[in-house]
Every structure is written in structure tokens, then in C-alpha cells.
Amino acid sequence: MIGVELVKMLRRPRTWVTIGLLNGLPTLVAILLALTDLGPRPGTGPAFLSAVLSDGTLFPLAALAIVLPFFLPIAVAVVAGDSVAGEAQAGTLRYVLTRPVGRTHLLFAKLVSVIAFVLLAVLVVAATGYVVGTLLLGDQPLASSVSGTSLTPAQVTGRTVLSILYVVLSMLGVAAIALFLSTTTDSALGAALGALAVLVASSVLFTLDAAAALQPYLPTRYWLAFVDLFRDPILWRDVLRGVLLQIIYVAVFLGASWANFTTKDITS
Amino acid sequence: MIVTRGLTKRYGAVLAVDDVDLDVRTGDIYGFLGANGSGKTTTVRMLLGLVLATTGKIELFGQAMPHAARSVLPQVGSLVEGPAAYGHLSGRANLSLFDAMGTGGPRRTRRARIDEVLAQVGLTDVGRRAVNAYSLGMRQRLGLAAALLRAPRLLVLDEPTNGLDPQGIREIRELLLQLHAGGTTIFLSSHLLAEVEQMCTRVGVLDRGRLVLQEKLSVLQAPTGRTVVRTPDANRAQALLDGRLERRDGSRLLVRGADAAEVNALLVGGGVRVDELGAERRSLEQVVLAATEGAVPGSVTP
Incomplete structure (x- = not known):
């Protein structure tokens, strides 16, 4: 069933359109930077963007930092929100379940397919960022940490891999929320928008001083903490809190999805 | 083949299906009749384990549903409330996905199985076209093809001729009769009396959630x-x-x-x-009307 779900995801035009669009914005930014040579001053603008003018190899991280706040979560919410509700809406869910595919099994396969999509999207964004960055921007091996000291290429590679894993985990939190909503409704759009509403609310509360007490628990709170992996020495505090928080979100919402979906009347 | 005892489904205050005792025997073409909203589809969904019964028991092939779904459902082909498919894929690709789901048919013979069911429903020529470009009748045939994968012992069909032209209706009816002759038991849910009268050997009538009549067609007539x-x-x-x-x-x-x-x-x-x-x-229409008006026709059910 996992194979079937992967085939469904990969053969769907939407998957590739989404990934294409995800790459559009970072590529546009790279072109603009290359043409104008006007990077944001260090410490302002999206993370890493001030450094990429001299070192294009950092651009994959800059690309991830550009898509992470909005584009990537939207894509993940759409795909995960569609996973069960989309099948309900199209009516295929009843035929899948009477094949029969066990409900727990189906949910698991959907989750694997969403994870595969997140990985694919993040890797394509990083790879495109690398290609675009080295082609258009400087490629002096001047890799420097956000703290100003220089990093060896091996350190950059290792920390890039860690960041990608961190971003994937953050997106799994989104996916779990969207998947849960997807099991509660027959509207794929409703599930995706519901998940986005949660994220927007989280972002709004994050900027509000009065919500300080809530902030450590907001799903988006530690999303950009992967930047800390490029400090020298690495600042682990927020990264670890982010990992723990996302694991809790994933566990709670997946549990809720399972409890809801396995006991639900399929009337679609 | 299908036996239910006291099957009941309650949605909040609404009693959708009320104490239904179905008895479908091996070799039947069972016509399951009822007006729209009488609980037919809910009953069919409960038989297939999609909707969970509030109370009551269901047995298919002598095994309790939905508990034994894993061993029961691979032997059942179903069409519930219209066909459904992945629109951006071709008819063939859809069948291939459905065939691979769950326990899955053997990959080696998948192509042959798909060719066979496409030929059975008369879709061989358009199997490679995307389902989005299919007409309602073609989708209906594709749904039926999916139900026929793995040669089921029992077919549960909800309005199988919906959206077909008269020629198509006749083809499907002939296909079903042919399958029946080959030993397939058919449970046909419909509101078309003529369709049931032409094909079925036994009839059950559902009225506002209650099974008001269940008898051989030859006895009723x-x-x-x-x-x-x-x-x-x-x-x-x-x-x-x-x-x-x-x-x-x-x-x-x-x-x-x-x-x-x-x-x-x-x-x-x-x-x-x-x-x-x-x-x-009596025509089936008279029988059904008499049954659903509450006056159980004692004169015709010995």
C-alpha cells in the first residue's frame, strides 16, 4: 500500500507543480541578487542571505530559509490535508477501504507518502539552491558561520544535512495537524486551510508580547532555529526544544488522526 | 452468503436502519429495493464495513463483519453510490492501483486481469485515456471493472446501471446474468423496479429503515x-x-x-x-407499494 500511495503522489501533476513553484521564489531571489549585487546587510533579511553574495554554496540554506515561513508549510498543508479528505471527496476512499486496505494501514501509507513529499520538496529546493547559488553567485570557499568564524566544507555539509532534517521534522508537525484535520472532514480544502489557520495563528501569537506564556508551545516557534546550527559553537538550546516540540505535535496529532479515522463512519 | 440479525444504525436521533434481518443465499440475484433515503446505502455500507452498525450482527460467507474484513472483502466486489477513480490517471492505471491495494493481486498476472475486466465491461478501447475525459457511463463501467478484479464470489452493486444508455443497461444486465451463471452471487440495490423484476431471483424491500418484505420473486408474482x-x-x-x-x-x-x-x-x-x-x-410494483404502505400482503406471502 505504501508503494501505491507513493505512485499516486508521484504521478500526480500537482506534486510537481507545487515543487516547481517552491523553487520559483528562491531562484528569483538568486537572480535578483546576482544582477544587483545588493544583499541585505548582515543581520537583516532572511537568514544567510547576506552571506550568499560571496559564497553561493550557502544558498541552499538561504533558499530553505526563504520558503520555510510560508511556501513550504502551505505546500505541506495542501498535500497532507488532501491525503484522506481528497480521497473522501473523490469517492475513492470507500473503494480503497473495501479492497480491503485496513484503516490504520492506509493512514500509515498516507503518512509515509507525505513524508516522502516533504523530503522530496526540501531536497529539490536545496539542490536547486545549490545549483543556482554556485552558478549565479560567488563560489569562493569562504564558508563562514553566522557568528563570523569560518567553517570547513565538511562542517558546512554536515550542518546542512542537520538543517534539512530539522526542516523536515518541522514540516512533519504541519503534516500531522493537516492529516488529523483531513480525517475529520470530506473537504480537502477545508483540511488544508484549517492547518494553515493554525500556523497563521501561531505566527501571530509569536509576535505578540502578551502571548509570551504561550510562545514556547507554538508550532512555528522554533522553525527558524536551524540557523543556530551555523553558529560557532552550535547553539543547541532552541534546536533541541524545536525537535522535542515537533515530536510532541506529531505524536499527539497522529494519535488523534488514528483514533478518529479508525472509528469513523465512511459516508463519503 | 449475507446474513444480518437486528442490524440497526442510528445517527443521533435518526434511525436510518432499523432491525434489519437480511438473508441472501448463495446463487441469488438479490434485489434490494427501497425509495431514496430508505436506508439502502447505509445498509450496503454496513455490509462492507464502511459504516459501523449501532447494534446487530453481520455475517458474510459465515464470517462476522467488519471483524473479518481482511478475509471477507477480497472475495467481494462492490459499487457503492456511483463509481470513483483518480481522474488524472487512465482507466488502466486506476485498475492497476486498485489491484495493487491491500493484499494485492499477484503483479505477474495483473495485466491479464486488467485486460480481462476491461473487455468484460467493454472499455478495452478507452483504457488508456484519462478518466477525467470519461463520460458518466464509461465511469460506471470502470467502477464495475474495478469490482470485477479478482473474480469476486459476491458482487454488491448499488445502482449499477445509473447513467447508462438503454444499450449500455442491456449490456451490463447481460454481463451480470453471465457472471451469475458462472456462480457469482449478486446483491443488487436499486430503486428501479423494472431492473429488479427482470433480473432478480429474490427481493427485499426496505421502507424507512425497516425490511418490510423479503421473499422469492417467483412467490411474490x-x-x-x-x-x-x-x-x-x-x-x-x-x-x-x-x-x-x-x-x-x-x-x-x-x-x-x-x-x-x-x-x-x-x-x-x-x-x-x-x-x-x-x-x-401481481406486478412487483403492486407488491412493493402494498408492502411499503404498511399493509403486508398476506395473501401473497404464504
Whole structure:
């Protein structure tokens, strides 16, 4: 069933359109930077963007930092929100379940397919960022940490891999929320928008001083903490809190999805 | 093959299905009749484990559903509330996905199985086209093809001829009769009386969630013990049949007595000209109407 779900995801035009669009914005930014040579001053603008003018190899991280706040979560919410509700809406869910595919099994396969999509999207964004960055921007091996000291290429590679894993985990939190909503409704759009509403609310509360007490628990709170992996020495505090928080979100919402979906009347 | 005991489904305050005891036997073509909203689809969904019963038991092939879904459902082909498919994929690709789902058919023979069911439903020529470009009738056939994958012992079909033209309806009916002849039991849920009357061997009628009738079609349509006479000399016939006449509508007389030949001899002997004469049989429509109006037709269910 996992194979079937992967085939469904990969053969769907939407998957590739989404990934294409995800790459559009970072590529546009790279072109603009290359043409104008006007990077944001260090410490302002999206993370890493001030450094990429001299070192294009950092651009994959800059690309991830550009898509992470909005584009990537939207894509993940759409795909995960569609996973069960989309099948309900199209009516295929009843035929899948009477094949029969066990409900727990189906949910698991959907989750694997969403994870595969997140990985694919993040890797394509990083790879495109690398290609675009080295082609258009400087490629002096001047890799420097956000703290100003220089990093060896091996350190950059290792920390890039860690960041990608961190971003994937953050997106799994989104996916779990969207998947849960997807099991509660027959509207794929409703599930995706519901998940986005949660994220927007989280972002709004994050900027509000009065919500300080809530902030450590907001799903988006530690999303950009992967930047800390490029400090020298690495600042682990927020990264670890982010990992723990996302694991809790994933566990709670997946549990809720399972409890809801396995006991639900399929009337679609 | 399908047995339910006290099957009940309650949605909040609404009793959608109320204490239904279905009995579908091996080799039946079972016509499951009922008006829209009578609970047919909910019942079908409960049989397939999609909707969970509030109370009551379901057995398919003697195994409890939905507990034994993993061993029961691979032997069941179903079409519930219209067909559904992944629109951006071709008919073939859809069947291939459905075939691979769950326990999955063997990959080696998948192609042959798909060719076979496409040919059975008459879609061979358009199998490679995206389903988005299919007409309603073609989608219906594709849904049926998916139900036929893995040669099920039991077909549960909800309105299988929906959206088909008369030619298509006949083709599907012939296909179903052919499958039935090959040993497949068919549970056909429909609101089309004519369809059920033409094909089914047994009939169940659902009315506002209750099973008000379940009987062999041949019993339901057995002679009623009365003879229908059409004659231009109705007044004379009435006098001759004195006391045996049950009803008269113009030139049509309803006479007590199952022996049409005897009635005929009596009338002709008395000089009454007879246009038409025969044993009275109820149409399925009359039976269903009588059953759903609450007046269970005791005269026809021995």
C-alpha cells in the first residue's frame, strides 16, 4: 500500500507543480541578487542571505530559509490535508477501504507518502539552491558561520544535512495537524486551510508580547532555529526544544488522526 | 452468503436502519429495493464495513463483519453510490492501483486481469485515456471493472446501471446474468423496479429503515387465486358469475377462482364473448407499494 500511495503522489501533476513553484521564489531571489549585487546587510533579511553574495554554496540554506515561513508549510498543508479528505471527496476512499486496505494501514501509507513529499520538496529546493547559488553567485570557499568564524566544507555539509532534517521534522508537525484535520472532514480544502489557520495563528501569537506564556508551545516557534546550527559553537538550546516540540505535535496529532479515522463512519 | 440479525444504525436521533434481518443465499440475484433515503446505502455500507452498525450482527460467507474484513472483502466486489477513480490517471492505471491495494493481486498476472475486466465491461478501447475525459457511463463501467478484479464470489452493486444508455443497461444486465451463471452471487440495490423484476431471483424491500418484505420473486408474482377477464359483455358476465365477482372496472372483471379454463368454459357456455382471460399476477410494483404502505400482503406471502 505504501508503494501505491507513493505512485499516486508521484504521478500526480500537482506534486510537481507545487515543487516547481517552491523553487520559483528562491531562484528569483538568486537572480535578483546576482544582477544587483545588493544583499541585505548582515543581520537583516532572511537568514544567510547576506552571506550568499560571496559564497553561493550557502544558498541552499538561504533558499530553505526563504520558503520555510510560508511556501513550504502551505505546500505541506495542501498535500497532507488532501491525503484522506481528497480521497473522501473523490469517492475513492470507500473503494480503497473495501479492497480491503485496513484503516490504520492506509493512514500509515498516507503518512509515509507525505513524508516522502516533504523530503522530496526540501531536497529539490536545496539542490536547486545549490545549483543556482554556485552558478549565479560567488563560489569562493569562504564558508563562514553566522557568528563570523569560518567553517570547513565538511562542517558546512554536515550542518546542512542537520538543517534539512530539522526542516523536515518541522514540516512533519504541519503534516500531522493537516492529516488529523483531513480525517475529520470530506473537504480537502477545508483540511488544508484549517492547518494553515493554525500556523497563521501561531505566527501571530509569536509576535505578540502578551502571548509570551504561550510562545514556547507554538508550532512555528522554533522553525527558524536551524540557523543556530551555523553558529560557532552550535547553539543547541532552541534546536533541541524545536525537535522535542515537533515530536510532541506529531505524536499527539497522529494519535488523534488514528483514533478518529479508525472509528469513523465512511459516508463519503 | 449475507446474513444480518437486528442490524440497526442510528445517527443521533435518526434511525436510518432499523432491525434489519437480511438473508441472501448463495446463487441469488438479490434485489434490494427501497425509495431514496430508505436506508439502502447505509445498509450496503454496513455490509462492507464502511459504516459501523449501532447494534446487530453481520455475517458474510459465515464470517462476522467488519471483524473479518481482511478475509471477507477480497472475495467481494462492490459499487457503492456511483463509481470513483483518480481522474488524472487512465482507466488502466486506476485498475492497476486498485489491484495493487491491500493484499494485492499477484503483479505477474495483473495485466491479464486488467485486460480481462476491461473487455468484460467493454472499455478495452478507452483504457488508456484519462478518466477525467470519461463520460458518466464509461465511469460506471470502470467502477464495475474495478469490482470485477479478482473474480469476486459476491458482487454488491448499488445502482449499477445509473447513467447508462438503454444499450449500455442491456449490456451490463447481460454481463451480470453471465457472471451469475458462472456462480457469482449478486446483491443488487436499486430503486428501479423494472431492473429488479427482470433480473432478480429474490427481493427485499426496505421502507424507512425497516425490511418490510423479503421473499422469492417467483412467490411474490405467483398467481393470486383470481382470474382476470376482459369482455365486451361485462353485464352479462357479471350476472353469470353471480357472487364470484370481486371487482369490476368497466370491461375488466376480477373473478375468484384460479382455474382460468373453468371460468372461460362457464362464460363461453353462457354466450359471453371473451377478449382476454388469464390468472391474475401481481406486478412487483403492486407488491412493493402494498408492502411499503404498511399493509403486508398476506395473501401473497404464504
